Amino acid sequence: MSTCRRLHVTVRTARGLFVSRRQTRLCGHLPSSQSLSTGTLLRNDFFKDLESQFSAMRKKASDALPGSSWSPLQINSNLPPERADIVIVGGGVVGWSIAYWLKQKERVRGGVKVLVVEKDLTYSQASTVLSAGGIRQQFSLPENIHLSLASADFMRNINEHLGVLNEDPVDLQFNHSGYLFLASEEVAHIMEENYSTQRNAGAKVSLLSPTQLKEKFPWMNTDGVVLASHGLENEGWFDPWTLLNAFRRKALSMGAIQCCGEVTDLKYRTSRILSADGDEMDLRRIGSVKVQMPNSLEYQPVECAIVVNAAGASSARLPEMLGIPLPVEPRKRYVYVVHCPDGPGLDTPFLVDYSGVYFRREGLGGNYIAGMSPEEGEEPDTSNLEVDHQFFEDKVWPRLASRVPAFEKLKVTSAWAGFYDYNTLDQNGIIGMHPLINNMYFATGFSGHGLQHSPAVGRAVAELILDGDFTTLNLSGLGFRRVLAQEPMLERNIV
Template identity: 40%
Template sequence: MAAGIYPNTPKYDSYDVVIVGGAIYGASISWWLTEMSGFDGRILVVERDASYALCSTVHTNSCIRQQFSRPINIHISQFGAEFVNNFKDFMGNDERVPDLVLQNFGYLYLADTPEFAQTLETVQRLQVSEGAGTRHMSAAELAAQYPFYQLDDILAANHNTLNEGYFDGGTLFDWWKKSGRERGVEYIENEVVALGCSAAGDRVETVTLKSGEVLTCGVVVNASGPRAAQTAAMAGIDIPVEPRKRYTYIFAAEHPLDCDLPLTIDPSGVHFRSDGQYYMAGSPPEPEDDVAVLPDDFIADHSLWENKVWPAIANRVPQFEAIKLVNSWVGHYAYNTFDQNAVIGRHPRVGNFIFANGFSGHGLQQSPALGRGVAELITYSEYRSLDLASFGFDRIENNESFDEKAVI
């Protein structure tokens, strides 16, 4: 989307809902609000950069999985897969809307220790009990199905090809924005620089824009991605969400595989999968470098590919010893340092301040269900489709971790 496509100035001086951030969650929540029976309020989405050049959404790898360690995260992704598979239906059967295709080659987790193999077996049983199609596989079973892997150090694996893989997340994002705007959602290219709270500190009363306008509001939604802590601080709230770098690489193989490559999570921390005629790999920085960065820090560590990513790929798939790097980029996770799970819902004291933060790399795949949930909360003061109470901010204040172990 080109810069300047949104106006800079809001049409009104009062809104029922002001959403701070117009990337995937600003788009999802605002679109879902237009779907809610009984909601007819004004919605303003404030996006600081309408080009979206540096936002997490455009740097996503557009993957979805059901291999989580928490039942609610499994259910969230199951609805995400339902939404993708029935995208046109959900978008009102608009003839302009394309079908989305979910490429179901699945995630493949590899275990190289008895402890991790046992963990995979435990979570596989949980996932199957919640309706996922995850298989727990021995190294021999994996070798029989995918003979191109080098498995000398691998004891077991989990794999699921049922509603698990990747899809065109950009199309989903674009149509939420387009459809929402056609239904009356107002987007502006501006920046929220201050939130004015009541004397009692129990609600946000005003939103101040960088251009000087001061708006009154009914509800404020923090959908600021890696900048979530900065937005929360304007309301006097601390939230443990920070930007963390994640690297993506596109490579070509001199000797391509004769079948799709599952999204393979190697014990090294490197993951890789098919991506059309190419392959995609991803990696966090080295552990000592995986720390908070500034929201505008997208400086790449070019040694990571040579020293970590390429060696891990070539070790796991010897056929990939001859590969050529085609493209690469740095993106940010909005990383919840507390328990790597989303923070969703109202603040317990600032009652009209709503979180949609801390997705720790799961944001795009969770956006259909969590956007719907936030819209339900705003409209009906309760969750009606999935109970998202476990993601509430109060767990952070009470130091009650709701951790998600399956984080890549």
Template identity: 50%
Template sequence: MFKRAVSVCSELKATRSFHKALQLNQEFENPISRTLRILTDDIRNKKKEILRDEYTPSLSRGFPRQADVVIIGGGAIGSSIAYWLKEKTSLEGISVVVLEKDPTYKSCSTALSVGGLRQQFSLPENIQMSLYGAEFLRTLKKRFGPTADVNFHPHGYLLLASQNGASQLVDNSKIQKELGAVNILLSKENLKERFPYLDVSDVELGCLGLEKEGWFDPWSLLSLLKKGATQLGAQYIHGEAVDFTFHEQTDIIVEGVETGNYQATNELVVKLPNEDECRTLEFSICIIAAGCESREIAQQAKIGVGEGMLSVPLPIERRKRYVYSFNCQQNAPSINTPMVIDYSGMYFRRDGLGGSFIAGMSPELDDEPPTNNLDVDFSYFDDKIWPVLSKRVPAFEAIKVTNGWSGFYEYNTYDMNGIIGPHPYYSSIYIASGFSGHGIQQAPAVGRAIAELILDGRFMTIDLTRLGFDRLIVDQPALESEII
């Protein structure tokens, strides 16, 4: 079904191109051309109706029995994948179903993110994905209409380094510039002159992003991706993945698996709200993009609890982070203050007008907060963040916290980078998770990359091969020095 849909899609694209060429010459159109144009249009519309009925689940049909691609997780990553799959094939392409257990997104990592966008990474893949994220934001109106907006603030990131980290900052800046990022290295004296509100007495070097860096509203981006995906024909289902069904497939030989014992899966068991019995959804490809719940979903597919390649778990844990709001009225940093990243891991930035700011800092590994709730520990700000914050910005010594929130994200305990691509055991299961706090800015590139793997058979734009699941098996981590 999947191959047939793509083939028919190609035929229709050719028909559409021919029809467009006829339209360009309408003012010189003779009666024969006009008749041909009308017939072509009728045929095209009829094929659309047939293909839409056969391959594209409609919202009015309720729960579908089957889909070409099922995406578990409707946050920024899952919605981006759905958007790109449909964008590359349009209405006549493959059928895409997104399974989201909480359509309110009240505890979704995307909705609770601070929405940062930066190219100041050390791993080329992360730099390239962020550069594309900036390009995607730049073209929002072209993609989603004239009202599309995510309230992007292009004030850049300022990363500060101590004497021990200065050389790494220099190396990172070189790689970033080679890949197209625009930033500048600032000495202690340069920092004092450019940012007089900072105390940089213990800082050796800074790196300031001059273009394509800043922050935006994550909820707006998620809304646009979801709207774009549904308008192109993707179907969102309110439900929870609770299991996979398996069957023997004797024609597949896998290393480490006795011939004839290979277990394949192409069916998902789904629990719908307010229904006692579960339903099944047949798929050609299933993508696990469930954020901090991805490990549990993977275990349903025996990943991490099986034998051989299936003994390697998806190394993703739920982590909780606090974000605090505060107000500074006297000698506050200027309105165009960048997102400042201290070498301690503490960060702060402006949050609107009127002297409002937000700040946060990741805890030490042995001091991780509990993840059974979204309660905010305000003592963490007083004990851990404020001493660093007030030292870096003396004007913040008399601040008062006005609010705060917390959010979960999927922390990749292996190397803190996303896992992108097919699972080596299953030909039907892909993974897009483990982004460790960078998922919102990488979502456009990840969605495009997964769509390329499925529709084109390989990465076409950014080569993300090093970020595949295989690196866990061969123990080759993709290490990133600039994790915040």
């Protein structure tokens, strides 16, 4: 085994304006300042700085490994490998689900080297952990219904899939209270059509008249409600963090590799191709990704055959590096935690009102979470995750209180905001390979439903990569064709 290791350092010039890179090969021993000084840009104080950083690292390594002499291989044990077959950018629930399924499907144990790169292991801004945790079959597109059915089945048997020997079983804290959609006169016909699509796809949903609704949920004011649909099976909510960690734990146990770093650049080659219409187009092929280490000047290029874009709300940045646009952007959504001692009880479903407001129970003891999407054109600023409390006062609370009179007396106890990975074309997932990027697969743009679909989406992406096509669920409708043709596949009654 070679004892050589490349160290990549970002260097500031004297004026501190321009950032350049330098690559050094370390063999056996640390290089002296002299052996590094091949460039002319570097100033002497840089070497002093570098040498003192090396000393600190040497000390850290010897402290960590008492009794063993320092070796350059331990410069930064967190660096990713220099090569991987598949690099997944983004270690949210979608990224880790894909990693799990790739390892699950590989034909030879250890045959596929899968690296998951996540820039923030605290997940402070990841949509997964900031979501409402809901799963429903009540969609209008068969693709989404089937994704939900398959994912619910996976979650029901989660320990068969994600259980790890000698580790605690996974407990998703799944609450089976279902979703309850309310329809006004205006949209009742859509609800009826959706209902038959859902039933045809195998979902267990029932329609309720306002009288039946009032009998079942006496705490509700049914004014304005003409029809309701209630999920009877496979619907409710669960703990997103547990699902993410379960995928991660299992994938790691199967040999996937994780690295904390940010993919900040892609190296690629371009070749000219002719489209079916005879137009010349550039086809990109990625050769390596640049992984920048956190709080450090170090980075590591990772050569790879395939890149998977599971970077959630910021996934457009990766194709942008190749000059390719992606209609996915962050859109801020607020979740308010409220307390109401006299609010609806244990059988409370995840209620979605036709006014756009939703709420569900959050544990026991009169706690709930609630929210709604803003009007198009009133989208909040996405430069931070601050919560707009006035939005609750003006928009959310009046609608909540009009549907559930007990909510007149609620108190907001806390709130948070998260980013939807919002697909501006049609608010649905984009799954598959871009026709102009030869080796980047996408799994993004799920808007408000990426968490619940992650188990089936991970399997679908692994099929595309390892089998060359979808083999269980045909999700070709969610591919790039509609994006390039600008033919939205819209959900009706979306939340």
